[in-house]
Amino acid sequence: GTAQPAIKVLATGGTIAGTGESAGSGAYTSARLPIDALLDAVPEAKKLARLSGEQVVQLGSQAMTPEVWLKIARRANELLASPEVDGLVITHGTDTLEETAYFLNLTLRSDKPVVLVGAMRPSTAISADGPANLYEAITLAASPQAAGKGVLVAMNDQVLDARGVTKTSTTSVATFRSPNEGPLGSVANGKVELMRTVLRTHTRTSTFDVAKLDSLPRVEIVYGYAGDNSAQIDAAVKSGAAGIVFAGVGNGNFNPAVEKALAEARQKGVAVVRSSRAGSGRVTLDGEVDDAKYGFVVADDLNPQKARVLLMLALTQTQDPQALQKLFFTY
Numbered sequence: 392g393t394a395q396p397a398i399k400v401l402a403t404g405g406t407i408a409g410t411g412e413s414a415g416s417g418a419y420t421s422a423r424l425p426i427d428a429l430l431d432a433v434p435e436a437k438k439l440a441r442l443s444g445e446q447v448v449q450l451g452s453q454a455m456t457p458e459v460w461l462k463i464a465r466r467a468n469e470l471l472a473s474p475e476v477d478g479l480v481i482t483h484g485t486d487t488l489e490e491t492a493y494f495l496n497l498t499l500r501s502d503k504p505v506v507l508v509g510a511m512r513p514s515t516a517i518s519a520d521g522p523a524n525l526y527e528a529i530t531l532a533a534s535p536q537a538a539g540k541g542v543l544v545a546m547n548d549q550v551l552d553a554r555g556v557t558k559t560s561t562t563s564v565a566t567f568r569s570p571n572e573g574p575l576g577s578v579a580n581g582k583v584e585l586m587r588t589v590l591r592t593h594t595r596t597s598t599f600d601v602a603k604l605d606s607l608p609r610v611e612i613v614y615g616y617a618g619d620n621s622a623q624i625d626a627a628v629k630s631g632a633a634g635i636v637f638a639g640v641g642n643g644n645f646n647p648a649v650e651k652a653l654a655e656a657r658q659k660g661v662a663v664v665r666s667s668r669a670g671s672g673r674v675t676l677d678g679e680v681d682d683a684k685y686g687f688v689v690a691d692d693l694n695p696q697k698a699r700v701l702l703m704l705a706l707t708q709t710q711d712p713q714a715l716q717k718l719f720f721t722y
């Protein structure tokens with residue numbers, strides 16, 4: 392028959408590689424098991440693909456950095472360019488998985504399947520979810536259906552897209568959701584069922600090139616609230632940030648003190664993107680804020696942490712607000 396696809400599993404740490412002292416307690420340390428131990432926990436996966444593993448980093452994803460994103464992206468691009476590799480699975484801590492997924496969605500130059508996966512319970516827990524999730528991620532990466540769909544996330548039987556997915560619960564195994572558009576489909580019992588695709592630009596047709604980057608412009612996220620003042624914005628500007636994502640209230644709104652501080656940030660050349668703390672919905676140009684007056688950019692339906700990822704990459708191409716806005720409606 393046809394040769395099995397060759398799937399490379401890149402391991403970066405997280406709870407999926409975590410171990411605890413006892414099966415019933417919640418206390419554990421993430422990022423302990425090496426890649427070989429993760430693969431040994433799913434011997435069935437060898438029937439789906441020719442598997443090989445590689446440990447890229449080993450960390451809890453709360454310690455993830457833009458430098459590590461660049462490292463993962465460069466290695467992934469190398470592997471994807473090789474005829475020996477048909478698809479990638481990347482194991483990752485769940486805390487910032489959505490940011491790495493979106494970064495890779497914007498920077499990997501390939502139509503081959505790329506699937507991120509994690510776990511909410513450590514490997515030693517009763518009913519650990521890691522092995523099942525990893526099996527599903529390998530199933531998805533080995534499926535021709537996953538090709539050309541952008542970077543995907545396989546968790547808890549669902550297939551989610553890198554752009555839409557976010558962690559919504561601190562502890563539930565059903566933590567990953569796509570609040571605006573829902574999952575792309577399901578992967579369960581060795582079967583992939585994709586129901587829709589994402590139309591925004593990603594992977595092979597993206598114009599962001601990490602091969603030429605050693606670092607990324609620094610972008611701060613500032614959170615809005617009732618009684619907000621300008622302190623965080625002033626601090627971000629003073630620290631030399633190239634951009635600020637404002638996680639505004641409602642439709643990316645803010646009070647007059649914040650408006651004044653953001654206007655001053657713009658005058659100093661800092662890019663300002665309005666996102667929302669609401670958790671779903673879009674931030675629109677036709678709301679209560681006069682974006683054109685200040686050169687503010689709206690994040691559309693990207694949450695603040697995703698808007699930061701896109702702004703960091705976008706600022707490597709342009710600082711012009713209209714050009715930035717175009718990128719936020721493209722990716």
Ligand SMILES: NC(=O)CC[C@H](N)C(=O)O
Binds near residue numbers: 407450453484485512
């Ligand atoms: N469930 C998890 O993966 C959380 C573990 C750890 N905080 C991480 O994000 O890597």
